[in-house]
Amino acid sequence: MSAEESAPARTAIGIGFGNSYSSIAYTTGDGKAEVIANEEGDRQIPSILSYIEGEEFQGTQAKAQLIRNPKNTVAYFRDFLGKDFKSIDPSPCHASAHPVEHSSGIAFSIRDTEAESENTVTVSEITTRHLKRLKTSASDFLGKEVNAAVITVPTDYSVAQKEGLKASAKGAGIEVLQFIHEPVSAVLAYDARPDAKLSDKIILVADLGGTRSDVAVVASRGGMYSILATAHDYDLGGAKLDKVLIDHFAKEFIKKHKTDPRKNERSLAKLKLESEATRKALSLGATASFSVESLADGIDFTATINRTRFELLANKVFGSFIRLIEGAVQKAELDVLDIDEIILTGGTSHTPKIASNLQTHFPQSTAILAPATSVTAINPSELSARGAAIQASLIAEYDTEDIEQSTHPMVTVTPHISKAIGVLCISDDEQKGIFKKLVEAETAVPARRTAHFAVPREGGDVIVKICEGVREIKVSKPEPKPKTNGKPEGEDDVDDDEDDEDEDDEDEEDEIREKVWKAGKVLAETAVKGVKKGGKVEVQVNVGGDLAVQLIVREVGGKGGVRGNIGKPTTVENGSA
Amino acid sequence: MTAVTQVALPLPILPEGWSAEKDFKAVGPLSPPTQRNIEPVGPHFLAHARRKRHKRTFSEDER
Ligand SMILES: Nc1ncnc2c1ncn2[C@@H]1O[C@H](COP(=O)(O)OP(=O)(O)OP(=O)(O)O)[C@@H](O)[C@H]1O
Ligand SMILES: [Mg+2]
Numbered sequence: 001m002s003a004e005e006s007a008p009a010r011t012a013i014g015i016g017f018g019n020s021y022s023s024i025a026y027t028t029g030d031g032k033a034e035v036i037a038n039e040e041g042d043r044q045i046p047s048i049l050s051y052i053e054g055e056e057f058q059g060t061q062a063k064a065q066l067i068r069n070p071k072n073t074v075a076y077f078r079d080f081l082g083k084d085f086k087s088i089d090p091s092p093c094h095a096s097a098h099p100v101e102h103s104s105g106i107a108f109s110i111r112d113t114e115a116e117s118e119n120t121v122t123v124s125e126i127t128t129r130h131l132k133r134l135k136t137s138a139s140d141f142l143g144k145e146v147n148a149a150v151i152t153v154p155t156d157y158s159v160a161q162k163e164g165l166k167a168s169a170k171g172a173g174i175e176v177l178q179f180i181h182e183p184v185s186a187v188l189a190y191d192a193r194p195d196a197k198l199s200d201k202i203i204l205v206a207d208l209g210g211t212r213s214d215v216a217v218v219a220s221r222g223g224m225y226s227i228l229a230t231a232h233d234y235d236l237g238g239a240k241l242d243k244v245l246i247d248h249f250a251k252e253f254i255k256k257h258k259t260d261p262r263k264n265e266r267s268l269a270k271l272k273l274e275s276e277a278t279r280k281a282l283s284l285g286a287t288a289s290f291s292v293e294s295l296a297d298g299i300d301f302t303a304t305i306n307r308t309r310f311e312l313l314a315n316k317v318f319g320s321f322i323r324l325i326e327g328a329v330q331k332a333e334l335d336v337l338d339i340d341e342i343i344l345t346g347g348t349s350h351t352p353k354i355a356s357n358l359q360t361h362f363p364q365s366t367a368i369l370a371p372a373t374s375v376t377a378i379n380p381s382e383l384s385a386r387g388a389a390i391q392a393s394l395i396a397e398y399d400t401e402d403i404e405q406s407t408h409p410m411v412t413v414t415p416h417i418s419k420a421i422g423v424l425c426i427s428d429d430e431q432k433g434i435f436k437k438l439v440e441a442e443t444a445v446p447a448r449r450t451a452h453f454a455v456p457r458e459g460g461d462v463i464v465k466i467c468e469g470v471r472e473i474k475v476s477k478p479e480p481k482p483k484t485n486g487k488p489e490g491e492d493d494v495d496d497d498e499d500d501e502d503e504d505d506e507d508e509e510d511e512i513r514e515k516v517w518k519a520g521k522v523l524a525e526t527a528v529k530g531v532k533k534g535g536k537v538e539v540q541v542n543v544g545g546d547l548a549v550q551l552i553v554r555e556v557g558g559k560g561g562v563r564g565n566i567g568k569p570t571t572v573e574n575g576s577a
Numbered sequence: 578m579t580a581v582t583q584v585a586l587p588l589p590i591l592p593e594g595w596s597a598e599k600d601f602k603a604v605g606p607l608s609p610p611t612q613r614n615i616e617p618v619g620p621h622f623l624a625h626a627r628r629k630r631h632k633r634t635f636s637e638d639e640r
Contacts, residue, residue, distance in 0.1 A: 184616045191619065198580070198621075223621030226613045391618055406626040407617040415610035425586035436584050444615050444625070451582035461591035468608060523607065527591050527600040537588055538581075545629075547607050564601030569609050 012148040012177060012396040013138045014388025015131070016185070017165075019078045019092065020210025020238070021347060022047045022130070023382060024138045025389035033189065033386035035379075038137040044347065044381050045137075048075040048096075049129055054114035058133040067269045070096050072110045076211060080106045080123045082164030089234065092211045095269055099123070105164075124164060128171035135172055148175040150392040152182045152384045154207075154214055155230045177395055178403055182207055183216035184225050185387030186345040189378055190369065191223065192390045198223050200440045201340035206325050206358075207384075208348035210238045213321065215328035217339075219416075219442035226416060226442060229332035233324050236317070238276065238348040244314045245275035245305070249290055253301055261296040270295060282307050283350040283371075311353045321354050322361055335473050336362050337515045344370035349380035363513075414444045415547060419520060420469040423453065423539055428463050430519040435469045437517065438541050445547060450540045452556055459533040464553050466541070466566075468520040476512050526553045526562050544568070 014025040014033070021044040025035045035043045042060055050062035050073040057065060065073045076092035077099075085101035093099055097108040100120070107122045138146045151169065153162060157179070166176045180188075183205035190196060200221050207214045215231045250262045250271060261267035270292045281288035287306040295301040311318070329336055342358055349355070352372035359368055369377045378386070395403055405411065420441045424433035438449045455462050528537050532555070540552040548568040554561020615622060 178617070180618050181616060184618050188619050218616075223619055224625060225616040225618060225622075227616065228613075387618075394620060394623060405630060406623065409614070411626045411629050412615050412617050413612055414615050416613045417607060418611050419608050421607070423584075423588070425584065425588060428589040428592060433589065434586055436586060438582070442611075442613070444613070445610065446628075449582070451584055453584045454587045456587045456590055462588040463591045463595060464588060521608065522604045524604055525595075525597065525602045527595060527597070528588075529591070529600070543607070547610055549607060551601075562600045564599075564603060566603045567606050569606040 010148040010175070010177075010396045011139075011142065011144050011146045012150065012392040013142075013146050014185075014385050014390070014392050015134060015149045015151045016182070016382075016384030016388060017078055017131075017151055017153075018047060018209055018346075018384075019076045019212070020047060021045060021381070022134055023385040024134050025382070025385035026138065026142060027389045027393035031192070031194075031390075031393070033192065033389040035382045035385055036138050036141045038134075039140070045134070046075070047078060047130060048073060049126060049133075050074070051110060051112040054112065056112070056129065056133075058130065063273070066096055067266055067273065070265070070269065072112070073097060074108050074110060074121075074126050077108075077123050077126055079161075079212075081127055081168065082158065082161035092239070095265065095272070124168050124171070127165065127168035131169055131172035131174055135174055147173060148177050148392070148396065150178050150180055150388040150395070151176055152185045152388050153179045154212075154232075155181045155183065155216055155227060156214075156232060175400075177392060177398075177400075178407060180388060180391055181216070181227070182214065182384050183218060183343075183345070184227070185385075185391070186343050186383035187218055187220060187225055188387035188390055189383045190343060191220075192387075193378075200443070202228075202334065202338050202442075203341045203343055204325065204328065204339045205343045205345060206321070206349070207346040208237060208321060208344065208351075208354065208380075209346040210348070211235075213237050213324055213346070213348070215325050217328050217332040217334065219440075221440060221443040222447065224444055226444060228334070228442065229328055231324055231328035231331055233320070236320050236324065237346075238279070240317045240320075241279055241314050241348065241351070242272055242275040244317060245278055245290070245310070246271045248305070248313055249275070249301070249303060252303055253295060253299075257297065257299055259296055261301075264296055267296045278305065279310070280350070282310050283352060307352070314353070318353055318357055322357055325358070326361065335513075335515070336366070337473060337513060338471070339366050341367045341369060343383070344368070344377075345380045345383040347381045415545075416442050416444050417447070417543060417547070418442075420471070420517070421523070421541055421543070421549075422467060422469045422517070422519075423451070424465040424467060424519055425453065428465050428525075430467065430522070433465070433519060435467065435517040435519045437469060438539065439543060441471075443543075445543045446545045448540065448542045450538065452536045452538050455531045455535055455537060457533070459531045459535050461527060461529045462531055462537060464526040464528060464537065464539055466523045466525070466539075466549075466551065468523065469517045470520045472516050472518055474514050474516045476514075478510060478512055523549065524551060524564060524566050526551065526564060528553055528555055528562065531555050531558075 045059040046063040048062040050057045050065035075096040109118045213236045217228045291302040355370035355372040421439040422437040427433040536556040542550040546568045549566040
């Protein structure tokens with residue numbers, strides 16, 4: 001009860017901390033998340049620190065030092081936290097300070113003071129310094145000292161990595177209220193919009209970053225999120241696309257000047273920096289310029305490239321994004337038709353071709369939330385930090401112990417129903433009736449859903465047959481079109497032969513695939529008698545924490561109604577995610 | 578989730594001869610569930626956690 005025990009008021013922000021960029025966000029008084037620009041005006045702050053004569057630079061200024069001062073510039077370190085040296089892939093740090101083995105894990109040897117000698121600075125200390133700078137930027141903006149944060153991490157960030165990050169944050173004077181998963185943060189950022197409608201849907205979140213890309217398939221049920229599957233590629237991201245442009249412009253340069261700028265470290269660093277800028281410009285414009293002063297042998301280089309050319313050159317890399325995403329759908333044992341929404345997050349998601357490729361690989365029913373395909377899309381570079389800021393505002397007032405208890409597996413690990421629950425319409429014959437879903441599969445229990453059903457025109461006595469539903473993919477050939485290429489069908493043999501040749505491709509394109517629901521196991525039957533003409537019947541399903549079901553069925557506006565219980569099942573299966 | 582779904586397709590007519598005590602007949606339980614982790618994020622989760630934690634304190638009391 002002493003004064004020290006009453007925790008000082010928190011000022012909490014959301015931090016999206018990536019290997020390539022970080023961003024900081026806060027929630028306004030009316031609950032809107034906003035990303036904060038640092039002193040340089042950047043909302044995407046390179047996660048880079050650089051030291052010149054003991055002076056520390058961060059962000060864009062530090063990134064520029066990759067050209068002049070790469071040895072004392074530390075970049076791409078987030079994934080090294082809490083890891084041991086043998087388990088990391090140091091290749092992203094090829095052109096900056098190299099990670100070295102250290103008793104605490106990983107460190108960098110850099111000249112970070114005025115002295116001539118190098119110091120060994122642990123990745124933990126580097127992270128602390130980076131977070132301190134982010135904290136200062138946020139505090140300056142908000143006009144009060146930030147002392148707490150929700151930080152986003154990848155879905156495969158280990159306990160040791162989180163512990164490491166937590167300790168680093170503490171060193172920066174930041175209490176980590178909670179770590180939340182990056183894809184879930186993106187979903188929350190969308191769901192927190194004032195005009196968002198809560199609906200049960202399967203969301204695929206593709207986080208396309210700088211050095212890596214991560215995909216998560218998320219069941220969103222009544223505003224709660226469960227991850228069904230994840231997929232990762234630690235070598236796919238914006239840097240891979242930069243490489244395409246680096247090679248392209250290097251070849252142009254060689255053609256003119258007979259020297260390969262990639263052979264010289266400083267020239268390569270210049271190529272890399274400019275390639276990224278050009279690539280970003282191509283996300284908005286149809287053409288972009290590429291210009292480097294003194295690229296090699298003192299020769300300036302200027303060129304332009306148009307988007308189509310870039311897309312052609314990068315075709316293979318684009319294919320890798322699609323494969324990663326489709327792989328995640330398979331891992332979740334779902335079909336592309338099951339994906340209601342794709343949220344593209346991470347900076348590389350600005351690339352128009354990636355979003356448009358997804359449009360062709362997924363059915364029309366899949367909404368693709370990216371700047372190129374949706375006018376209401378949120379900036380993919382900001383989603384992570386925004387979601388974190390929203391979560392921070394939700395829990396900032398909680399006691400630390402409260403947060404810990406709420407996020408404990410005792411609370412979060414929950415049975416999810418494995419098959420959809422619904423009602424048969426039109427006919428009570430399971431073969432003929434049409435199954436209408438009430439509760440989706442992968443809904444965590446307890447759960448409650450209510451629906452109103454129409455009755456036959458004259459009203460009367462009806463049956464409510466509650467069943468489980470099974471989703472099937474129906475594949476059919478379209479009705480043969482009366483005409484092809486303007487010629488009547490069957491009149492032109494040449495056309496037919498052509499069709500046969502690329503039969504595989506054509507057939508796949510022509511197939512109509514659709515999702516159909518079949519009634520499965522019957523759970524209960526209920527009669528509602530004497531429903532008036534034009535009346536409606538309300539069905540409410542309450543699935544308990546133990547999977548016992550309580551049903552309430554009544555005529556809307558009528559008296560009484562039927563209540564019934566279905567006992568709980570006996571066994572529990574283990575999920576994969 | 579208080580939103581009510583509207584279904585325009587009509588319910589089937591009660592088959593002749595159908596009868597059950599209090600007009601309700603349980604046929605079988607749900608299929609076994611899958612254990613999964615709910616992401617502890619967002620307002621709806623916090624409401625869920627509150628409910629669940631209250632129940633836990635109840636059962637702890639019973640021990
Ligand atoms: N407008 C844009 N168009 C195309 N690419 C962009 C755009 N803005 C940012 N990027 C790219 O996004 C990548 C950075 O993504 P993000 O900010 O999500 O990084 P991150 O999560 O820190 O990355 P990492 O995968 O290294 O952890 C960079 O390759 C950057 O060039
Ligand atoms: Mg990222």
